[in-house]
Amino acid sequence: xxAKLSKKMIDAFEATGKLEYLWDAEVKGFGVVITxxxxxxxxxxxxxxxNRSRRKxxxxxxxxTVEQARDIARDLTYRIAKGDDPVQQDEWQRNQPTFEEVxxxxxxxxxxxxxRPATHASNVxxxxxxxxxxxxxxxxxxxERKDIYDYLAKNRQRPIGAxxxxxxxxxxxxxxxxxxxxxxxxNPCFKAERFPETKRERFLTKEEFAGLEMAMQKAExxxxxxxxLIAMFRIMxxxxxxxxxxxxxxxxxxxxENKIIRLPKKATKEKAAKNLFIxxxxxxxxxxxxxxEGNPYVIISERCEGRQIACTxxxxxxxxxxxxxxxxxxxxxxxxxxxxxxNSLGYSLPMIGALLGHTQAQTTLRYAHLATDHLRKAAEDxxxxxxxxxxxxxxxxxxxxxxxxxxxxxx
Numbered sequence: 001x002x003a004k005l006s007k008k009m010i011d012a013f014e015a016t017g018k019l020e021y022l023w024d025a026e027v028k029g030f031g032v033v034i035t036x037x038x039x040x041x042x043x044x045x046x047x048x049x050x051n052r053s054r055r056k057x058x059x060x061x062x063x064x065t066v067e068q069a070r071d072i073a074r075d076l077t078y079r080i081a082k083g084d085d086p087v088q089q090d091e092w093q094r095n096q097p098t099f100e101e102v103x104x105x106x107x108x109x110x111x112x113x114x115x116r117p118a119t120h121a122s123n124v125x126x127x128x129x130x131x132x133x134x135x136x137x138x139x140x141x142x143x144e145r146k147d148i149y150d151y152l153a154k155n156r157q158r159p160i161g162a163x164x165x166x167x168x169x170x171x172x173x174x175x176x177x178x179x180x181x182x183x184x185x186x187n188p189c190f191k192a193e194r195f196p197e198t199k200r201e202r203f204l205t206k207e208e209f210a211g212l213e214m215a216m217q218k219a220e221x222x223x224x225x226x227x228x229l230i231a232m233f234r235i236m237x238x239x240x241x242x243x244x245x246x247x248x249x250x251x252x253x254x255x256x257e258n259k260i261i262r263l264p265k266k267a268t269k270e271k272a273a274k275n276l277f278i279x280x281x282x283x284x285x286x287x288x289x290x291x292x293e294g295n296p297y298v299i300i301s302e303r304c305e306g307r308q309i310a311c312t313x314x315x316x317x318x319x320x321x322x323x324x325x326x327x328x329x330x331x332x333x334x335x336x337x338x339x340x341x342x343n344s345l346g347y348s349l350p351m352i353g354a355l356l357g358h359t360q361a362q363t364t365l366r367y368a369h370l371a372t373d374h375l376r377k378a379a380e381d382x383x384x385x386x387x388x389x390x391x392x393x394x395x396x397x398x399x400x401x402x403x404x405x406x407x408x409x410x411x
Contacts, residue, residue: 002025003023003025004024004026005022005032010022010061013032015035016036019033019036020034022034024070024073026070027044029044029045029046030043030044040061041057041059041061042057042061042069044056044058044073044076044077046077048085048087049085054085054086054087054088056086056090058072059072093139093141096139096140096142096181097181098140099136099138099140099172100136102179103131103132103136106123107120107123116267121248121308126161130161131168134151143173148188148192152166160195166194170192173186173188202328202336204329206389208325209386209389211323211325212237218322219322225319226301226315228298228300228301229312229316230319232247232309232312233319234281234285236334236335237337237386238281238338238383238386239338240334240338240339240342240356240382241276242335243312249297249298250296250298251297251298252296254278254286254298255278256287260277263275268357274357276379277375280383280384281387286298338356338386341385341386341389342382345381345385347378351375351378355375
């Protein structure tokens with residue numbers, strides 16, 4: 001049946017138990033197909049450049065009006081005349097990988113191999129908690145600049161996380177171009193404006209040092225937290241290392257005999273290798289950790305013993321709560337607090353920089369004259385003061401009055 005399609009005509013047509021078609025007299029090939037069950041959809045029949053017959057489904061009747069579907073059919077007809085093949089393009093689009101699929105390849109084929117362990121661990125976290133929940137099911141080729149700005153707007157209250165995830169997203173999009181999933185020079189993150197970041201100045205007070213250690217000791221006694229996570233927090237507190245450096249620490253870097261942890265260049269964000277000193281406060285912690293055969297990491301998951309630990313935030317939040325710390329305190333602030341303790345003890349900025357590994361090429365040379373023995377002494381001094389600050393105060397001993405003088409004497 002051919003006539004100018006209208007809502008009245010389509011509504012009046014009832015299912016016959018077989019496929020039926022109503023064709024539009026205004027746009028060639030445009031029509032409605034009615035299934036045996038009565039479902040109605042707009043379609044467009046056409047021939048491509050190879051003279052092959054094709055059928056493009058435009059959409060469901062009811063979701064689209066006749067006028068909307070006819071306008072789409074006109075646009076498709078114009079594109080077909082220019083050489084496009086909408087059905088072939090749909091098939092190609094369906095076979096395009098999703099963002100999540102490309103992100104997995106990015107982690108496996110690029111980040112895990114070419115990035116520093118700390119950077120790779122950061123990429124894993126950013127993808128799992130920020131990018132994949134938002135972009136995961138989208139086709140990699142369909143992501144546009146507007147989608148990036150919508151994502152940034154949604155995360156404006158997390159400027160640092162938004163900026164880090166934007167950098168990760170940009171890297172993935174560049175790889176998607178290289179791997180042929182997107183057209184060249186189509187990175188939607190290009191020149192996307194980053195959020196300004198306010199530099200945080202958060203240091204532990206003496207009371208917070210003590211509260212944290214008491215909370216960690218209680219967690220160790222009650223086994224309420226993983227001993228590996230407690231070890232990570234304590235190592236950070238007493239060495240000033242970064243969260244990623246502690247999380248990615250390998251047993252091959254740990255020299256208990258000489259009481260030193262040698263981090264190679266690939267295991268740190270610095271441009272050179274650096275040393276962490278094993279002070280008495282963390283020596284026993286390391287010795288108490290159970291090593292898992294075949295797992296090179298010091299900090300591992302108890303649930304999956306063959307794996308490196310992934311998430312630390314929930315455990316850290318529980319430890320903070322147990323320590324009575326209600327104000328914002330990030331894991332990285334333990335590093336700041338270590339430096340603050342060193343500064344309060346009168347150590348010079350170059351000495352503190354050497355201990356923390358704040359080394360660029362020139363900075364490394366500037367620190368080269370500092371002897372290892374001096375650095376070890378400084379590390380132990382800082383760690384001992386932190387340990388002293390974290391020791392709970394002992395209650396005063398009870399007293400009782402002297403039988404003759406009435407003066408209270410200490411037992």
